[in-house]
Structure formats: C-alpha cells, structure tokens
Amino acid sequence: MKPSLVVGKIMQLISASLPNRCLMCHQSIALPARGLCHVCLDSGLYHQPICQGCGCAMQVQCIFCGRCLLKQPIAVIAPCSYHQGLGEWIGLIKYQAQFAALPVLSQALVNRVCELESLGLLRLPQVLVPVPLHINRQRKRGFNQAWLIADSIYQQLNIPIAVQGLERVLDTESQAGLTGQQRRMNLSGAFRLADSFPYQRIALIDDVVTTGTTVNEIATMFKKLNIHVQVWCLARAEAPGLLD
Template sequence: MELAKRLKLRHFAQYIWTHYLAGSLPNRCLLCHQSLSADKSGICSVCLQACLYRTPICLGCGKSMLIQIDYCGECQKQAPIKVIAPCSYHQGLGPWIAAIKYQRQLAALPVLCEALAERIRQLEQQGLVTFPQAILPVPLHPKRLRQRGFNQAWLIAKELSHSLNLPLVDNSLRRIQDTKPQAGLTGAQRRRNLYDAFELESEFTYQRIALIDDVVTTGTTIAEISRLFEARFVQVQVWCLARAEAPGLLDDLDVI
C-alpha cells in the first residue's frame, strides 16, 4: 500500500515535470528548427503533417490500403486487436519518440499525443473504433520505474485522458516480473520474456478498455496483457504514438 502511494505521487510529479520541462525548452521545432508560436512546442504543424500517415492503414497489421476500413483482407480472417497510431515509427518521428523514453526529451510529447487523439476521433466518427470506458497505461515494474523515474505510457495516458475526457486507471494492471528489455529480442524470445509478466486485479469492472503505450512493434506486450482481459471478456484496443510495422507494409496498397 505504501509503495502504491509513493508511485501515485511519483506519477503526479512526472506530469508536472513534463509540462514544466516542455515549457522551458527553446521554442523551436525539433525537426526543422524553425521558430514556433508561443502556444506551440515540440514539432511544427508542417513537419508533423509530413510524418503522419498519408494513406488509409489497416488497424490490424499496419498495412497501407486504398480505403479506410478496419482490416485488410488478410487481417479480416482473424480480426486481431486494433492498434490506433497516427504515424509509422519509421517515417520521421521515431527518433523523437525514442528520445521520450531513453533521453527524457519530452518536448514533443503533447503534440504527438494530440495527433493520436485526433486520429482516434476520426476513426470513431467513421465507426471503425468505439471509445473505451477507460484507458490503462502499460505498466513498468516498480524497479524499472525507480530506475527510469517515469513511465512514458502513463504520461501519454494522462494527456489522452484530458484530451478525450476518459478515466485513467493506473492501479488495476501491474507488472509483477522485472523482465529484460524487449529491444533486440526475437519474436520467440519476446514471448518467453513476457509470459506471466503482468497481473490484473480481481475486481475489474470495465468492459471496454484501451491500452496505452509509446510504440507497438511485434505486439508481444499487448498480446500478453490482452490475454488477461480477454479471459474476463473485456474488449481491448491499443493506442500508441507510433507503430513500428513490418518492412514493406506501407509500400504495397491492398486492393479491397
């Protein structure tokens, strides 16, 4: 209980620190270095638009499509978990998203979160996704949280909670194993690494939730977490700042 209180205070401090830090940085675009207006920070609108998805994207695998429906032909066979992201990790914004986690460079966080929120709104208006009842950040193990000092997924979830007026639930899903970092592992190694790494409290009452993370790569983390929710018949979708899809998926259009 005492640890939970300390972590909640830490999360609050993270949020204050994020906005303070973002406001104290030079007000220039991180990509083109042009000056930004006083009410903007991180990335200018021109650079942002250049890095966002330019074609309809399959919500299952991230493949380019001719028209925006939920799944490409291949994904329609299995209807995988829907992953909503505003951009590809490989098309310009990847280094700045990585810098949030690894270098504590948070200036781009608000504008990227708003791009994600706008993407969610668009898909909801098109009837391709349904707003969840609550959003849950992918948790860090307490040891990793102490080492890093913040959970980037929680910071993203806090921004989205405010933008979309959705409750943020950060005390029901826990990471109970201090696993190795996923970067550099093969698919099989990722699955073994995360097996039974998470725990969901017994009294979980929501039926539709969105998991929040910074990047989705192979989907191993969300698959392991989703297994816990699906066992309780909870509908899961995933919201992230970017998707690191398999090579070539954005190059070939799927004919519907």
C-alpha cells in the same frame, strides 16, 4: 501568493522567454505550439488508410485488411509509423526523458482516434490503461511513458485512467533486440490482472507497438474477463514493406 504559485509563474515566464523551435527543422514555432512544427509533424503522419491489425496501407479505410479480417487481431490505433521520421522523438521520450514532442504527438493520436470514431470504425473506451512498468524500472527511469501519454489523452478526451488492476510483476529484460519467440518467452507471466475489473471496454496505452507481444500478452488476460481491448500508441513499428 503561495510560494508554489510564485515558482510556477516564474517557470512559465522563463519557458516563454526561451526560443521555441521545432525539434526537426529548428524553425521558430508560434506559441502555444511546441515540440514539432506543423510541416514536420504532418510529414511523418499517415496520409493513407491503415489496417488496425498489421499496419499495412489500404485503398479504403476499414478496420482490418482482408488478411487481418480472417484473424481478427487486436486493433492498434496510431497516428504514424515509427519508421517515417517521428520515431526518433518518440524514442527520446522513453530513453532520455525529453518530453518536448509528447504533447503534439499525443494530440496527433487523439486526432486519429476522433477521425476513426467519426467514421464508425472505433468505439471510445470507458477507461485508459497504461502498460505498466515494473517498480524497479520505474524507479530507475523516474516515470512511465505510457502513463504520461494516457494523462495527455485524459486531458483532451476526459477518459479516466485506471491506476489499479494491472501490474507488472516480473522485472524482465528489455524487449529491444529480441526475436519474436524471445519476446514472448521474456514476457510470459510478466503481468498480473486483478480477478475483477469494473469495465467492459479499455484502451491499452503504450508509446510504440512493434511485434505486439506486450499488448497481446496483456490483452489475453483482459479477454479472459470478457473485456474488449484496443491499443492506442504514438506510433507503430510495422514490418518492412507494409506501407509501400
């Protein structure tokens, strides 16, 4: 047996021997489930129709609420609100490289996508496009969380990932704590898209959508090439009161 396979087998045995507990309630979870138990995960997921535009609660599941229907904003698909209990674990993925909740949250996103597709409210894209990091930030962090999410989705839906065509050319400051206007100024010219992109429908992948500044900046470039864009993320941090 190759040494790499031996090491992999040892790591699997070690992992299987460790306590498998929910990050939130610390109760034991039966393998192969990991990260979050069903009860804690379910408590943070959406349980009502949600507008894909602004994230407000609706009475009937449609693509957009009446207000967004007039604006036709970019559609954002997420399984939960960042503010309803699961945001902490999503933040730990990006800022502390703690990936325990990533598989179950990615599965929740895929479930949401499949639900909306079955209702005729979503058309699957041809390719997944992770929001890119600048090379300096990726080297410092060691990974791109958007790519990890995209890879998990690929494993479940077999939709390929586009690894070329879109790049981040400016090493901007973090968007956290900036106002909407500051966010837009911060990202102006931060991304570059190739002149030709061989797809007509893409899903832009990110961990969290807050004001939508980042995804809208990127979507504008794709739309100039007549490419349809939707956004898939683990959670959206909608404005206060929209879920009331």
